[in-house]
Amino acid sequence: xxxxxxxxxxxxxxxxxxxxxxxxxxxxxxxxxxxxxxxxxxxxxxxxxxxxxxxxxxxxxxxxxxxxxxxxxxxxxxxxxxxxxxxxxxxxxxxxxxxxxxxxxxxxxxxxxxxxxxxxxxxxxxxxxxxxxxxxxxxxxxxxxxxxxxxxxxxxxxxxxxxxxxxxxxxxxxxxxxxxxxxxxxxxxxxxxxxxxxxxxxxxxxxxxxxxxxxxxxxxxxxxxx
Amino acid sequence: xxxxxxxxxxxxxxxxxxxxxxxxxxxxxxxxxxxxxxxxxxxxxxxxxxxxxxxxxxxxxxxxxxxxxxxxxxxxxxxxxxxxxxxxxxxxxxxxxxxxxxxxxxxxxxxxxxxxxxxxxxxxxxxxxxxxxxxxxxxxxxxxxxxxxxxxxxxxxxxxxxxxxxxxxxxxxxxxxxxxxxxxxxxxxxxxxxxxxxxxxxxxxxxxxxxxxxxxxxxxxxxxxxxxxxxxxxxxxxxxxxxxxxxxxxxxxxxxxxxxxxxxxxxxxxxxxxxxxxxxxxxxxxxxxxxxxxxxxxxxxxxxxxxxxxxxxxxxxxxxxxxxxxxxxxxxxxxxxxxxxxxxxxxxxxxxxxxxxxxxxxxxxxxxxxxxxxxxxxxxxxxxxxxxxxxxxxxxxxxxxxxxxxxxxxxxxxxxxxxxxxxxxxxxxxxxxxxxxxxxxxxxxxxxxxxxxxxxxxxxxxxxxxxxxxx
Numbered sequence: 001x002x003x004x005x006x007x008x009x010x011x012x013x014x015x016x017x018x019x020x021x022x023x024x025x026x027x028x029x030x031x032x033x034x035x036x037x038x039x040x041x042x043x044x045x046x047x048x049x050x051x052x053x054x055x056x057x058x059x060x061x062x063x064x065x066x067x068x069x070x071x072x073x074x075x076x077x078x079x080x081x082x083x084x085x086x087x088x089x090x091x092x093x094x095x096x097x098x099x100x101x102x103x104x105x106x107x108x109x110x111x112x113x114x115x116x117x118x119x120x121x122x123x124x125x126x127x128x129x130x131x132x133x134x135x136x137x138x139x140x141x142x143x144x145x146x147x148x149x150x151x152x153x154x155x156x157x158x159x160x161x162x163x164x165x166x167x168x169x170x171x172x173x174x175x176x177x178x179x180x181x182x183x184x185x186x187x188x189x190x191x192x193x194x195x196x197x198x199x200x201x202x203x204x205x206x207x208x209x210x211x212x213x214x215x216x217x218x219x220x221x222x223x224x225x226x
Numbered sequence: 227x228x229x230x231x232x233x234x235x236x237x238x239x240x241x242x243x244x245x246x247x248x249x250x251x252x253x254x255x256x257x258x259x260x261x262x263x264x265x266x267x268x269x270x271x272x273x274x275x276x277x278x279x280x281x282x283x284x285x286x287x288x289x290x291x292x293x294x295x296x297x298x299x300x301x302x303x304x305x306x307x308x309x310x311x312x313x314x315x316x317x318x319x320x321x322x323x324x325x326x327x328x329x330x331x332x333x334x335x336x337x338x339x340x341x342x343x344x345x346x347x348x349x350x351x352x353x354x355x356x357x358x359x360x361x362x363x364x365x366x367x368x369x370x371x372x373x374x375x376x377x378x379x380x381x382x383x384x385x386x387x388x389x390x391x392x393x394x395x396x397x398x399x400x401x402x403x404x405x406x407x408x409x410x411x412x413x414x415x416x417x418x419x420x421x422x423x424x425x426x427x428x429x430x431x432x433x434x435x436x437x438x439x440x441x442x443x444x445x446x447x448x449x450x451x452x453x454x455x456x457x458x459x460x461x462x463x464x465x466x467x468x469x470x471x472x473x474x475x476x477x478x479x480x481x482x483x484x485x486x487x488x489x490x491x492x493x494x495x496x497x498x499x500x501x502x503x504x505x506x507x508x509x510x511x512x513x514x515x516x517x518x519x520x521x522x523x524x525x526x527x528x529x530x531x532x533x534x535x536x537x538x539x540x541x542x543x544x545x546x547x548x549x550x551x552x553x554x555x556x557x558x559x560x561x562x563x564x565x566x567x568x569x570x571x572x573x574x575x576x577x578x579x580x581x582x583x584x585x586x587x588x589x590x591x592x593x594x595x596x597x598x599x600x601x602x603x604x605x606x607x608x609x610x611x612x613x614x615x616x617x618x619x620x621x622x623x624x625x626x627x628x629x630x631x632x633x634x635x636x637x638x639x640x641x642x643x644x645x646x647x648x649x650x651x652x653x654x655x656x657x658x659x660x661x662x663x664x665x666x667x668x669x670x671x672x673x674x675x676x677x678x679x680x681x682x683x684x685x686x687x688x689x690x691x692x693x694x695x696x697x
C-alpha cells in the first residue's frame with residue numbers, strides 16, 4: 001500500500017491573476033465556440049505542464065453573451081479549473097464583462113500593502129471577441145482605465161473573424177490589439193500563445209521586470225492592430 | 227540536410243556535423259539544434275549577438291579545455307566553434323547534448339507538490355541530496371577556473387533523478403572579474419542581497435533603473451546556497467512573507483535585499499513558515515534542522531552570520547564536501563519509503579523522527595564515526611559519520627585518510643558489507659578487504675565480521691582512519 005503524501009505548495013508565493021474574457025455571443029456558434037472550448041482546455045494543460053506557471057498562475061474565466069458570467073469562483077489555482085461546456089447565443093455584452101472584471105479585481109486580487117500579506121502580481125487580461133459590443137462598454141472601459149488600485153496594465157485584445165470592425169476593436173482595447181481569422185486552428189493558437197505569455201510573465205516578474213511591457217511574439221497569422 | 231562546419235575543435239571532435247531537422251529551440255540569444263547522432267547540441271547566435279560572443283567563447287573554450295572526466299560530467303563546456311551553417315557564415319558553438327530524460331531542475335524541486343510527483347514515481351530525498359551535490363560540484367569547478375556563473379538558479383540546471391545528477395547550463399555566459407563582464411544579474415529570489423540593494427532608479431533606463439553592483443563569485447556563493455537549500459528543503463529559505471512596500475517590485479527587492487531574513491533565523495521570526503518542522507507529508511514545511519550540523523553551519527554562515535559580509539560566505543567546494551559526506555548518513559524510512567539524514571547528532575533517540583512522515587524508526591541503526599591520525603599519533607574527529615543498515619557497504623574512501631567521497635562509488639571501492647546476525651541480534655560488518663582489521667583487540671580477517679555495537683573501535687591499519695561505533 002503506497003503512503004499518502006499530503007503536501008502544500010508553501011508560503012510566500014505570489015499569484016499571477018490571469019483573466020480570460022471570452023465572447024460567447026450568437027455569432028460564435030458552431031466551429032468557433034467549439035474551438036474556444038478546446039483552446040481553453042489546451043490553455044489549462046499548458047499551464048499545468050509548466051512547474052512555475054502551475055504554482056503562480058491563477059485563472060478567472062468570464063464569458064459574455066447577452067450578459068456576463070464568471071465561470072470560475074473568482075481567481076482560482078490553475079490546477080482546480082473545471083471548464084464547463086460553452087454555448088454561444090445572444091448579444092455581445094462586453095461592458096458587462098468589463099464590470100465583472102472590475103468587481104473581481106476589487107474582491108479577488110490581493111493588493112500589496114506595506115506590512116501586510118503578500119499581494120498578487122498585476123493581472124494579465126485577455127479579451128477574445130468576434131463582433132461589436134451591444135451594451136454600454138465605454139463607461140466600463142473608462143472605469144478600468146481610471147483604476148489606481150490593482151491596475152490593469154497588461155490587457156491583450158484579440159478580434160476574430162473577417163467581419164471584425166478594426167476601428168471598434170482598437171476603441172475597445174486597452175493595450176496591444178490583434179486580429180485573427182476565425183478558423184478553429186487560430187483559436188487554438190490564441191490559447192497556446194496566451195499560455196506562453198502567462199508563462200513568460202511569471203518568469204519576467206521573477207527577474208524584477210514587472211513594469212515592463214511583456215515581450216510577445218504572437219502567432220504568425222495574428223495581425224497587430226496597435 | 228543541414229550541415230555545420232566547425233573550427234577550434236577539441237581532440238576527438240569532427241570538423242563538421244549534420245543537424246537534425248525536427249527540433250529547434252529559439253531563445254533570446256540564439257537557436258539550439260541537435261545533431262542527427264544525438265551526441266551534440268549546437269547553439270547558433272542571432273546576428274546582433276554573434277560578434278559580442280566570438281572572443282568570449284574562444285576564451286571560455288580555453289578555460290574549460292582541461293577538465294577531468296569527473297569535472298566534465300557537471301558542465302557543458304564548448305567543444306568546438308561553429309563557422310558555417312549550410313555554407314552560410316554564422317557563429318556559435320557545439321556542446322555535449324544533455325540526455326533526453328533530463329528535465330529542468332525547477333520541474334523537480336520548485337515546491338513539495340512538484341517534488342511529490344517524482345517521489346510517487348520512485349524517487350526519494352536521497353536523490354535530491356546527490357543532485358544538490360552535483361550542483362555544488364559544478365559551481366566549484368567553475369570557480370576553480372576563475373569564473374563566475376552569475377545566474378545560478380533552478381532554471382539553469384538540467385537534472386535526472388534516476389541518475390541523481392544535475393548538469394549546469396549557460397556556461398557560455400560565464401564572467402571573469404575585470405575581464406569578461408557578466409551579461410545578467412540573476413533571478414530574483416537567488417540574487418545576493420547586495421546586488422538588490424545596489425538598485426538605482428533611473429527613468430531613462432528600460433527597466434526603470436539599474437543595478438550598480440556586478441555579480442561575481444561571492445554573489446554566486448549566495449545563489450548557490452539558496453539553490454542547494456531549495457533542492458533539499460523544496461522552498462526558498464529567504465522568501466519574505468510580508469510586504470515591504472506598496473508596489474510588488476519594490477517590495478520584493480527590499481524583501482530579498484535590505485530586509486533579507488533567513489526563514490529560520492533564531493531571533494527574527496518574520497519570515498518563518500507557519501508549519502515549519504511539521505512532517506512534509508502532513509502539510510508541513512521541511513526545516514533545515516533535518517540537515518547535518520555541518521550543512522546547517524554553512525547555511526547559518528551564509529544566511530545569518532555573513533548575510534551582509536560577502537567575503538566570508540562559504541565556498542562552493544565547502545558545500546560540495548559537506549553534501550558528499552552527508553550522503554553517508556542516509557536512512558530509509560520503512561513507513562513512507564523516503565530517505566532522510568538519520569539525526570545521530572540529536573541526544574534523544576525519540577527526537578530522530580522521519581521529517582517526511584513523522585514516524586520514529588523501528589530500528590535505530592549503528593552510526594560509525596571516523597577519526598584521522600593527527601600529531602603525536604592522536605586521532606581526531608573529522609566529522610564523518612556513516613549510518614549502517616543491513617546491506618550497507620563500507621567503502622575505501624571512508625577508511626582512507628584525506629579522502630572525500632567520489633561522486634560515484636563502484637564495486638571496486640567496497641571494503642566491507644553489513645549483514646544481520648540473528649545469533650547476536652546485532653548488525654555485523656564483514657571484512658571484504660585484503661588486510662586484517664583489529665577491532666577492540668580482536669583480529670578480523672577477510673570474510674570474518676565484527677558486531678557494530680556501541681564502543682566498538684575498528685583499526686584498519688597504519689595510515690588509515692580509525693572507526694568508532696557511537697551507538
